[in-house]
Amino acid sequence: MPADNRVPASLPRVSTGIADLDGILGGGLTQDRVYLLEGTPGSGKTTIALQFLLEGARLGERGLYITLSETATELREVAFSHHWTLDGNIELFEMISGDGLEPDAEQSILEPAEIELGETTQGVMDCVDRLKPTRVVFDSLSEMRLLAQNSLRYRRQILALKQFFSTRQCTVLMLDDRSSDPGDLQLHSIAHGVITLEQTAQDYGSARRRLRVVKMRGMKYAGGYHDFVIETGGVNVFPRLIAADHHRPFTGDLVTTGVRQLDEMLGGGLAPGTNTLLSGPSGVGKTSTAMRSGLAALERGEKAAYYLFDEGIPTFLARGRSLGMDMQPHIDSGQLQVFQIDPAELSPGEFASWVRRAVEEEGVTFLVIDSLNAFLQSMPGEKYLLLQMHELLSYLNQLGIITLLVLGQHGIIGDVRSDIDLSYLSDGIVLFRYFEAHGNIFKAVSVAKSRVTPHEASIREFKLSSSGILVGEPLADFEGILTGAPAYHGGTALIATEG
Numbered sequence: 001m002p003a004d005n006r007v008p009a010s011l012p013r014v015s016t017g018i019a020d021l022d023g024i025l026g027g028g029l030t031q032d033r034v035y036l037l038e039g040t041p042g043s044g045k046t047t048i049a050l051q052f053l054l055e056g057a058r059l060g061e062r063g064l065y066i067t068l069s070e071t072a073t074e075l076r077e078v079a080f081s082h083h084w085t086l087d088g089n090i091e092l093f094e095m096i097s098g099d100g101l102e103p104d105a106e107q108s109i110l111e112p113a114e115i116e117l118g119e120t121t122q123g124v125m126d127c128v129d130r131l132k133p134t135r136v137v138f139d140s141l142s143e144m145r146l147l148a149q150n151s152l153r154y155r156r157q158i159l160a161l162k163q164f165f166s167t168r169q170c171t172v173l174m175l176d177d178r179s180s181d182p183g184d185l186q187l188h189s190i191a192h193g194v195i196t197l198e199q200t201a202q203d204y205g206s207a208r209r210r211l212r213v214v215k216m217r218g219m220k221y222a223g224g225y226h227d228f229v230i231e232t233g234g235v236n237v238f239p240r241l242i243a244a245d246h247h248r249p250f251t252g253d254l255v256t257t258g259v260r261q262l263d264e265m266l267g268g269g270l271a272p273g274t275n276t277l278l279s280g281p282s283g284v285g286k287t288s289t290a291m292r293s294g295l296a297a298l299e300r301g302e303k304a305a306y307y308l309f310d311e312g313i314p315t316f317l318a319r320g321r322s323l324g325m326d327m328q329p330h331i332d333s334g335q336l337q338v339f340q341i342d343p344a345e346l347s348p349g350e351f352a353s354w355v356r357r358a359v360e361e362e363g364v365t366f367l368v369i370d371s372l373n374a375f376l377q378s379m380p381g382e383k384y385l386l387l388q389m390h391e392l393l394s395y396l397n398q399l400g401i402i403t404l405l406v407l408g409q410h411g412i413i414g415d416v417r418s419d420i421d422l423s424y425l426s427d428g429i430v431l432f433r434y435f436e437a438h439g440n441i442f443k444a445v446s447v448a449k450s451r452v453t454p455h456e457a458s459i460r461e462f463k464l465s466s467s468g469i470l471v472g473e474p475l476a477d478f479e480g481i482l483t484g485a486p487a488y489h490g491g492t493a494l495i496a497t498e499g
Helices: 019-024 045-058 072-081 117-131 141-148 151-166 186-190 260-265 286-299 313-322 328-333 348-360 372-376 382-398
Strands: 034-039 063-067 090-094 135-139 171-176 193-200 208-216 225-231 234-238 275-281 303-308 336-340 364-370 402-410 428-437 440-450 459-465 468-474
Touching: 019 234, 034 045, 034 151, 034 186, 045 063, 045 072, 045 090, 045 135, 045 171, 045 234, 063 072, 063 117, 072 090, 090 117, 117 141, 117 151, 141 151, 141 171, 151 186, 225 348, 234 348, 260 440, 260 468, 275 286, 275 382, 286 303, 286 313, 286 364, 286 402, 286 428, 286 468, 303 313, 303 348, 313 336, 328 336, 348 364, 348 382, 372 382, 372 402, 382 402
Parallel strands: 034 171, 034 193, 063 090, 063 135, 135 171, 275 402, 275 428, 303 336, 303 364, 364 402
Antiparallel strands: 193 208, 208 225, 225 234, 428 440, 440 459, 459 468
C-alpha cells in the first residue's frame, strides 16, 4: 500500500508564555519542533526563553535550560528580577567548567578551543534522555559555533541535534546572539521557525525593542515588526495593528461638538467613524475645542479617552476648569480616561496597544490625540508616522470611533507651517488662526474639509471665555483673515463678545 503522506489538519500548539506573541504566531509554536530565537545581547532572548519554560511548568510540563554561556546562578538572578522562581519542573544544566565544556560540569570559564564539539553534543543528548523534558532551551549556539571552528561541522552538529530532538517529543528554543556573519542563514534553513529580536538605541530616551517572525513552516503568522518591552514580570509584546482585521457596525448619526455654531460649520456636527484634524498655532484654542467636544460626548453617556503628549494632567484639568469645563468628575467615575504620555519612553506599537485596549476593552467611543507634533518624536521618521497614523485611523474609523487629532503649527500670524501634512488622512480639517484688527489680536476658525457633510465655507471669530467657547457669525466684513493681515470693508464686524 502507498505511504500515507497526509498532514494533520491542525497540529498541536505550544504557548510561548506570552499571550500576544502567541497571537502573532497564530496560536503559539507547533509542538515538537526546533525554533531559533536570535538577537543581539540584551535584546530579550533569555527572558523570553524563561517565560517559555515557566509556562510549561505551569501546565505541569518538565522544562530544561541547557546553558553554555551563563551560569545557573546568573539565570536564577534573571528570574528573581522578574519575581519568578525556577524551582519545580525546570532543570538548569550547565555545560561549562574550569576545564572546559563537559556534560557533568557545574561552573565556570568557557574555553572552546580545548573542547571537542562531539563531547558537547553528546552531553546535551545524555541530559535530555535522562530528564525527558517536554520543553528545552539551548543557550547558546554561538558557543557551538566556536567549538565547531568551520561551518560544515557546525551545520552537521546542529542537524544532529535537530534530528535527536525530533525523536524525543521536545519543543526546543535555540538561542543565538547573531555573532556570526549576518549573511549566514544556515540556522534559518535548519530551524522550523525563526524569531528575530532587535534593540535600537535612540538619540534620546529609552532603547526600543521589536521582534519579527522571519519564518514559520506550515503556520500563518502576523508578519512585519512588532514592538515589545521588557518589564518586571517579563516581556510584553505589542502586535502590529492591522486595521483590515477590525470591523463592526455603527450608526452614522451626527453628534454635537457642544458648540452650536461649530456644528453648523461642520455641516451638522461630528460623524462616528471619522477623524477630524484641529490645526493651528500654539494657544489658539485647539485643545480647548477638543475638550469641549469630549465633554459633549461624556454628557451623552459615552466613554472617552484623551492622550496628552504635550502637557500634564494637572494643567489639562486646570485649563478645563478655567473655561467652565470640569473634567474631574468624569475621570473619577471612570467615564473619561486621561493619559499623560512621554514620547521618549513610549514606542508607537505600545501606544497603538493602549488605544486598542481603550476601544475594545473599556468601550471608548470618543478619542483625542494631543498632539501629533509630540507623537512624531516617538517615530524614527515622518514616513513612519504617516504609515502608523494611516493604520491607526483606519482601525478607529472602522469601529465607529470619533477621533480628534491636534496638530500645532509654527508661527503666529502670516507664514504658518506644519511639521507634517496629515490633511489627506483626515476626514475633516478645522483651521484656527490669529488675526489683527482694531489694534487687537483675535482668533478665527474655519472648516477646510469634511468628507461626510457639506461644510460651511465661511470664517468665523473664535473666542475662549470663562463660560466656554464662543463662535461668532461669519466675518463677512474681512478679507485675508487666514493670512493674519485682513482688510476691513465697511459695515460692522461681528466680533463675538461674552454675554
